[in-house]
Amino acid sequence: MRFPKKKRYLPETADMFRYAPRDDIAPWLATAGKAAFDRFAAVGLPSSRLERWKFSNIATILKKYSADPLVYDAVSSDPHVRQGQADAQEAWVRELVDALPPNHEKYGDMALWDLNTASIQDVMVVDIPEDMIVKDPIRLDFAGKDGAFLPARLIIRLGARAQLAVIEHHEGQGAYWRNHVTRIVLGEGARLDHYRIQNDSPAALHLQMTAIDLAARAAYHGFTLTEGASFARHQAEAVLQGAQAHVAFNGINLLKDRQHSDTTLEAEHRAPSCTSSQLLRSVVDDQARGVFQGKVYVDRVAQKTDGYQLSNALLLSEGAEMDTKPELEIYADDVKCSHGATTGQLDSEPLFYLRSRGLSEQEARHLLIEAFVGEVVDQLADESVKTLVTERLARWLKR
Amino acid sequence: MSISEDTIRQVETIGSKYSAGFVTDIESDKAPKGLNEDIIRFISAKKSEPEWLLEWRLKAFSHWLDMPEPDWAKLDFPPLDYQDYYYYAAPKTQDRPKSLDEVDPKLLETYEKLGIPLREQEILAGVAVDAVFDSVSVATTFRKTLEESGVIFCPISEAVQKHPDLIRKYMGSVVPFHDNKHACLNSAVFTDGSFVYVPEGVRCPMELSTYFRINELNTGQFERTLIVADKGAYVSYLEGCTAPMRDENQLHAAVVELIALDDAEIKYSTVQNWYPGDENGKGGIYNFVTKRGICAGRRSKISWTQVETGSAITWKYPSCILKGDESIGEFYSVAITNNYQQADTGTKMTHIGRNTKSRIISKGIAAGHSDSTYRGQVKIMPKAEGARNFTQCDSLLIGDLCGAHTVPYIESRNPKAQLEHEATTSKIAEDQLFYCRQRGLSQEEAVALIVNGFCREVLQKLPMEFAVEAQKLVGISLEGSVG
Numbered sequence: 100m101r102f103p104k105k106k107r108y109l110p111e112t113a114d115m116f117r118y119a120p121r122d123d124i125a126p127w128l129a130t131a132g133k134a135a136f137d138r139f140a141a142v143g144l145p146s147s148r149l150e151r152w153k154f155s156n157i158a159t160i161l162k163k164y165s166a167d168p169l170v171y172d173a174v175s176s177d178p179h180v181r182q183g184q185a186d187a188q189e190a191w192v193r194e195l196v197d198a199l200p201p202n203h204e205k206y207g208d209m210a211l212w213d214l215n216t217a218s219i220q221d222v223m224v225v226d227i228p229e230d231m232i233v234k235d236p237i238r239l240d241f242a243g244k245d246g247a248f249l250p251a252r253l254i255i256r257l258g259a260r261a262q263l264a265v266i267e268h269h270e271g272q273g274a275y276w277r278n279h280v281t282r283i284v285l286g287e288g289a290r291l292d293h294y295r296i297q298n299d300s301p302a303a304l305h306l307q308m309t310a311i312d313l314a315a316r317a318a319y320h321g322f323t324l325t326e327g328a329s330f331a332r333h334q335a336e337a338v339l340q341g342a343q344a345h346v347a348f349n350g351i352n353l354l355k356d357r358q359h360s361d362t363t364l365e366a367e368h369r370a371p372s373c374t375s376s377q378l379l380r381s382v383v384d385d386q387a388r389g390v391f392q393g394k395v396y397v398d399r400v401a402q403k404t405d406g407y408q409l410s411n412a413l414l415l416s417e418g419a420e421m422d423t424k425p426e427l428e429i430y431a432d433d434v435k436c437s438h439g440a441t442t443g444q445l446d447s448e449p450l451f452y453l454r455s456r457g458l459s460e461q462e463a464r465h466l467l468i469e470a471f472v473g474e475v476v477d478q479l480a481d482e483s484v485k486t487l488v489t490e491r492l493a494r495w496l497k498r
Numbered sequence: 499m500s501i502s503e504d505t506i507r508q509v510e511t512i513g514s515k516y517s518a519g520f521v522t523d524i525e526s527d528k529a530p531k532g533l534n535e536d537i538i539r540f541i542s543a544k545k546s547e548p549e550w551l552l553e554w555r556l557k558a559f560s561h562w563l564d565m566p567e568p569d570w571a572k573l574d575f576p577p578l579d580y581q582d583y584y585y586y587a588a589p590k591t592q593d594r595p596k597s598l599d600e601v602d603p604k605l606l607e608t609y610e611k612l613g614i615p616l617r618e619q620e621i622l623a624g625v626a627v628d629a630v631f632d633s634v635s636v637a638t639t640f641r642k643t644l645e646e647s648g649v650i651f652c653p654i655s656e657a658v659q660k661h662p663d664l665i666r667k668y669m670g671s672v673v674p675f676h677d678n679k680h681a682c683l684n685s686a687v688f689t690d691g692s693f694v695y696v697p698e699g700v701r702c703p704m705e706l707s708t709y710f711r712i713n714e715l716n717t718g719q720f721e722r723t724l725i726v727a728d729k730g731a732y733v734s735y736l737e738g739c740t741a742p743m744r745d746e747n748q749l750h751a752a753v754v755e756l757i758a759l760d761d762a763e764i765k766y767s768t769v770q771n772w773y774p775g776d777e778n779g780k781g782g783i784y785n786f787v788t789k790r791g792i793c794a795g796r797r798s799k800i801s802w803t804q805v806e807t808g809s810a811i812t813w814k815y816p817s818c819i820l821k822g823d824e825s826i827g828e829f830y831s832v833a834i835t836n837n838y839q840q841a842d843t844g845t846k847m848t849h850i851g852r853n854t855k856s857r858i859i860s861k862g863i864a865a866g867h868s869d870s871t872y873r874g875q876v877k878i879m880p881k882a883e884g885a886r887n888f889t890q891c892d893s894l895l896i897g898d899l900c901g902a903h904t905v906p907y908i909e910s911r912n913p914k915a916q917l918e919h920e921a922t923t924s925k926i927a928e929d930q931l932f933y934c935r936q937r938g939l940s941q942e943e944a945v946a947l948i949v950n951g952f953c954r955e956v957l958q959k960l961p962m963e964f965a966v967e968a969q970k971l972v973g974i975s976l977e978g979s980v981g
Contacts, residue, residue: 105566150570399898414913417880423908429923432895436923440908443916 107149108142108210109158116140116248121220128219131197136217139210149208151334154390154422155361160304160330195254195282196222200310201338202367212308215280218250225265229258229286236264236292236481241279243271243303253281257289259314264292264481269327271300277328279307285317287341292320294484298491299327301356308334315341315370322479323350324488325360326495336365339373339401350379351472351488353495354387354419361390368401368431377408380472384415394426395436402431408438413445413471465496528717529586535559538686541586545655545689548662558675558685565679568813571842572871572903575747575784575811583718583749585687628653628692628708640704649702649733650695654722657693664695668726672755672790672819680751680786680813684720688753691721696731696762705961707736718749725755727762729795734765736964747810748773751786760795760822765803767960769968772808779838779867782810789816790846793825793854801828802845803959805968807975810839815873817846820854820882827856830956832968834949834975835868835900844874844891844905849882849915860891861953864900865976875907878915885915893923894952896945896976946973 118136120129147156196216203209227233243249257263269277277299285291299305305328311319325331337346348364366375381389395406412421425438445467453463472492479485529540538559542552567577628651644651650661658665675685692708710721727733750772756764766789775782785808791800802816818827829845847856856876864870872891893902904921926948934944950957950972957968 402898412910414910417913419913420909420911422910423906423919425904425906425908425919425921427893427904427921427923428901429893429895429903430898430901432898432900432925434895434923434925438904438919438921440906440919441917442908442910444913 105148106146108144109146110143112144112157112161113140113142116214116218118217124220127193128196128221131193132217132219135213139213139217142210145208145210149206151206151208151363151392153424154392155330155332155359160359191256192222192224192254195284196252200282200308200336201312202336202365211278211306212280215250215252215278215308218248218278219252223251223253225253225255225263227257227261227263230260231258232262233264236266236294236483239265239267241267241269241271241277243269243273243275243277243299245273245275247275249275249277249279251277251279253279255281255283255291255293257285257291257317259286260288261286262290264294266294266481266484267296269295269297269299269305271303273300274302275300276304277306281307281309283309283311283319285311285313285319287314288316289314290318290320292480293322294479294481295321295323295333296484296487296491297323297325297327297331297333299331301327301329301358303328305331307332309336311335311337311346313337313339313341313344313346316343317341318345319347320480321346321348322475322484323362324491325350325352325354325362326491328360329358331358331360332363333361334363336367337375338367338369339375340369342370342372344370344373346373346375348377348379348393349475349478351475351492352379352381352383352389353492354381354389355384355495355498356387357385358387359390360387361392363390363392365394365396366406367396367398368404368406369398371401372403373401374405375407377410378475378478379410380475381410381412381421382415382468382472383412383419383421386416386418388420388422390422391440392424392426393438394428395438397429397431397434397436399430402433404431404434404436406434406436410440411471412442413468414442415444468496527586527588528584531584532581533583533585533687537585541687541689544586544588545658547658550666551658554670554675555686558682559687561676562679562682562686565676565682567679571813571873572869572905573811573813573840573842575840578749578784580683585718585720586689587717628706629711643703647703648697648700650693651706652693654691654693654724655689657724661693661695664726665693665724668755668757669722669724670755672757672792673753673788677788681753681788684722684751684753684788687718688720688722691723691752693723694725694733694735696727696733698728699730700728701731702733705734705736707738709738718751720750721752723752723754725764725766726757727759727764727798729759730761731759732763734961735767736961737766737768738771738964746781747775748783749786750783750809752788754787754789754816756791756800758791758793758795758798758800758825761797762795763799763801764791765801766791766816767964768802768804768806769960769964769971770804770806770808770812771971774808774839775810775837777837777866779810782839783808784811785809785814786811787814789814790819791817791827792819793822793827793851795825796822796851797824798822799826799828801826801830801959803830803956804832804843805957805960805964805971806831806833806841806843807971809841812839812841812843814843815846817848818856819848819850820856820885821850822854823851824853825851826854829856829858829860830959831860832863832953832956832972833861833870833872834863834972835865835870836975837866837868839866839868841869842871842873844872846875847877847887849876849878849885849887852882853884853886854882855886856888858887858889858891859955860889861956862891862893862902863896863949863952863976864893864902865896867899869901869903871903871905872921873905876909876917876919877907878910878912878917880911882912883914885912887915887917887919889917889919889921891921892952893921894949895923895925942977945976949976
């Protein structure tokens with residue numbers, strides 16, 4: 100046939116995985132895991148024919164690893180975190196683990212989510228009761244070691260008016276594969292500041308999906324620094340279910356060598372008077388490739404929505420690539436939605452200005468790159484994260 | 499009083515204001531319904547085509563049979579029954595008329611009713627028109643004047659006979675027959691269209707124009723336009739289209755190819771006003787068009803301007819391949835949808851040469867229950883050093899039952915390229931409306947004025963003759979969408 104049916108999934112990749120739950124796994128999780136594994140095994144990993152995977156071709160990435168075909172057993176080495184009184188046996192936790200995220204039907208590309216459900220041994224739960232304001236941020240460290248497949252399921256629930264900050268650190272050594280799912284449910288007026296510092300090993304695969312539900316007046320402030328991993332996919336989708344909720348996705352990508360980093364975001368407005376913003380600054384050097392797919396979806400009922408997206412990318416060398424797809428899908432008329440995207444190199448005029456003031460070419464470039472990502476750094480609410488990001492940036496520039 | 503309340507009421511009471519919706523009662527020659535190799539042979543024989551062209555058509559047809567339909571656009575319509583269309587219909591006349599005096603008066607009357615008075619235009623110097631009625635070209639005006647300057651402007655079927663070398667060289671060179679399912683179908687069954695060749699160094703002395711009219715019931719129109727501007731040539735080309743009001747969905751699958759050599763410039767303007775269907779979404783034209791130009795030479799320029807107000811479904815992405823160094827591509831678009839219309843339109847700018855520039859200005863206006871999508875791609879290839887793109891797409895929503903979507907793909911593979919993209923979606927500002935109303939304009943006049951202002955950047959790019967028509971069309975298309 101001249102036109103073979105385009106494959107939306109890579110069925111052969113399903114053979115890389117084996118369903119092997121530990122003996123001591125909770126029975127309900129074993130049932131959920133088995134069902135999810137069957138769903139995953141029927142299709143395999145997503146191919147670039149799926150719209151949301153258009154720019155990120157898992158098949159070519161896996162070729163790099165296929166010299167020594169690995170079969171991954173599900174082994175979780177992650178710490179079991181508990182805060183408040185939640186227990187993984189509780190019904191609400193089970194429900195969240197069982198269900199796919201609210202808008203999964205729209206894309207039909209949740210194979211990695213299913214693979215996660217099939218491979219977790221337990222669930223990390225952070226549950227903050229109503230009105231509790233947690234002063235110190237919770238720090239979660241995710242380690243990685245060579246040859247491991249690392250799934251983790253994190254559930255964060257904030258009761259009405261609760262406040263919390265979570266700082267995730269992702270680091271490790273060797274070639275490993277992370278497949279994280281984070282499910283966040285924010286009650287009325289709750290606020291979560293969620294920071295991710297992704298500095299995985301240069302040989303690692305970092306895949307993670309975050310789904311957030313926001314009740315009225317809830318606020319989610321997400322920030323991701325992507326610096327590590329040979330292939331990184333940061334997918335986050337927020338559903339604004341109650342009026343006046345607010346979501347902000349901010350991010351900085353510092354990419355070098357042959358790194359591939361994909362940031363796929365969606366703010367789905369399902370209630371009136373909500374606001375959302377997406378701000379991404381990417382610095383792409385060497386042969387690296389950055390991808391930004393941002394979407395604002397506004398339902399008919401979501402009048403008075405204010406949606407904003409901005410992606411700016413700096414390409415520092417020949418061979419670097421940036422693919423941007425800022426998308427608006429709007430069904431309500433009384434809205435203010437806009438997006439902007441720029442791609443280019445450092446401006447020659449400010450470079451010249453700095454050089455004429457006695458800075459070396461390198462100093463001038465570094466200063467301009469610092470200023471470029473500075474706008475995102477300035478918006479960070481947590482001082483310790485701000486200092487950390489500034490340090491990491493300085494180190495990245497000096498490499 | 500808010501607009502949305504009015505809209506709901508108005509959408510319910512809207513009457514069809516499509517003025518081009520009449521049917522011309524004229525006898526016609528039709529091939530039997532349906533699509534198969536015999537029909538293609540029949541069309542080819544009717545046009546006395548050379549062997550190679552028939553081969554090409556059949557090759558396209560065999561590809562078409564296997565090819566999947568494009569499904570990525572944000573359009574919702576039932577699957578097409580390709581066997582339910584007539585692929586060839588021509589007004590019954592003996593031979594091709596040599597002058598307008600021999601053209602059937604009924605046809606002349608049709609074009610006059612549409613505001614395209616072929617006869618008068620011959621006298622009042624201005625625009626040279628090629629009129630295509632269903633499957634064939636019925637008249638081309640100003641041929642003599644054009645011939646004197648060396649410009650070839652004739653129906654494509656005639657060009658196949660008279661200028662086979664040019665046709666063989668360029669047809670299918672920009673849009674290959676296997677480009678997509680709709681282009682494939684067109685390549686197999688295209689019946690007529692216009693051919694333009696502007697020789698080296700010639701500035702075409704007048705605007706060229708083709709007017710397409712679908713008249714017959716259940717007929718598809720598959721025209722093909724090929725414009726070649728040789729070195730240093732300039733041509734401005736206009737295209738208009740209408741169809742009668744019918745309850746069935748009619749199919750229009752066209753292909754347009756533009757080729758600009760060194761220092762040449764082609765300006766292509768479209769005012770698309772196919773029948774959009776009635777206020778309940780019944781009937782209307784399915785408009786699947788593949789338009790692409792190549793700036794093959796250095797410093798060449800292709801500029802697309804389109805005003806899309808008609809069609810039940812619009813699937814159309816006029817594109818530019820910027821191959822020559824320092825070549826320029828432009829896309830200016832206004833797409834207005836009302837009632838149950840759906841439009842998925844945009845452009846593709848592929849930067850291959852150094853210092854190539856492109857500019858995209860798109861204005862989408864959605865009213866009623868309609869959906870309007872801008873889908874565009876800007877692609878910078880690794881060698882396109884110094885490439886520059888600016889994109890702006892704005893959408894305006896009138897009423898809360900319609901949708902406006904923006905789907906841009908921006909891919910840059912050269913660090914010395916500079917790309918800027920911005921998009922906004924909003925509604926008509928209350929204070930602007932209030933200001934206009936306060937100065938004595940009715941709500942409807944005020945909306946038409948504001949929308950015209952919103953589209954001004956694009957409408958200004960149209961040649962004068964079209965700009966006035968387009969402005970009126972903007973008002974008519976939105977009639978009844980606001981109180």
